[in-house]
Amino acid sequence: MDAFMQAAFDEAQLGLKEGGIPIGSVIVHGGKIIGRGHNRRVQEGSATKHGEMDALENAGRQPASVYRDSVLYTTLSPCAMCSGAILLYGIRKVIIGEHESFMGEEELLRSRGVQIEVLDNPECTHMMKDFIASKPELWNEDIGE
Amino acid sequence: MDAFMQAAFDEAQLGLKEGGIPIGSVIVHGGKIIGRGHNRRVQEGSATKHGEMDALENAGRQPASVYRDSVLYTTLSPCAMCSGAILLYGIRKVIIGEHESFMGEEELLRSRGVQIEVLDNPECTHMMKDFIASKPELWNEDIGE
DSSP: OOHHHHHHHHHHHHHHHTTSOOOEEEEEETTEEEEEEEOOHHHHOOSSOOHHHHHHHHHOSOOHHHHHTEEEEEEEOOOHHHHHHHHHHTOOEEEEEEOSSOOOSHHHHHHTTOEEEEOOOHHHHHHHHHHHHHOHHHHTTTTOO | OOHHHHHHHHHHHHHHHTTSOOOEEEEEETTEEEEEEEOOHHHHOOSSOOHHHHHHHHHOSOOHHHHHTEEEEEEEOOOHHHHHHHHHHTOOEEEEEEOSSOOOSHHHHHHTTOEEEEOOOHHHHHHHHHHHHHOHHHHTTTTOO
16 A cells, blocks of 8 residues: 555544544645545544545645645545535545445546546455444445435 | 525525625425534635535434435535535435526536525525625635636
């Protein structure tokens, strides 16, 4: 794993240790992490703090030019909300740990010109599959059937 | 204005009084407001708390069945991030105060089966146009050219 995906993975692991859903993200600009975060659904009862959103929030208010030249790293394929945030801010490159346990809105992102790279990283996949198997009710709580 | 759009408008006005961007939203389930919010970009330096996101956050963790039967009221056409959140949570009806000062992702929402109603409410339109005219740099800060 490269250093930035490792940082996203570490965020996910931090979330897991807190009893939360293990999804983590970092935003990289000019070779430096400007925001990092992880899913806080359990920890804060939050409906909006997914890993990507938490990283965006922690990056704070940035000018459009910074977002345009940033790369978002996320351990799991981004859902509709996080993909929408990527489109809103004009982030042009997204690197995804895996999309085997959940397929997000990659097609929508591609159709809008976002460059997507999927690493199919086995550590990311195992982390998510283990979590879903151990807490299916939490995973299915909000968007489940 | 009906009572729910009025509540969204009141949220927007509250944001304006706080020195913020005047966009407000409420989420209605079973004829009752279960979440309300307004844009907090200025107040909290937040990149993710748009009116709709703040209302979702304040509604707290809800089961999928509640979102599916909820109606989102928002004073302004929802951006890509907020539209993504609407899709994520499967909210099936969105009532929009106006889309003259900003056209959000209404087409995407419609293409995914979300029912959209645009009120073209003059109070909502004037509120937004006045704000953009008075603070264009704030309006253009993050997604501007």
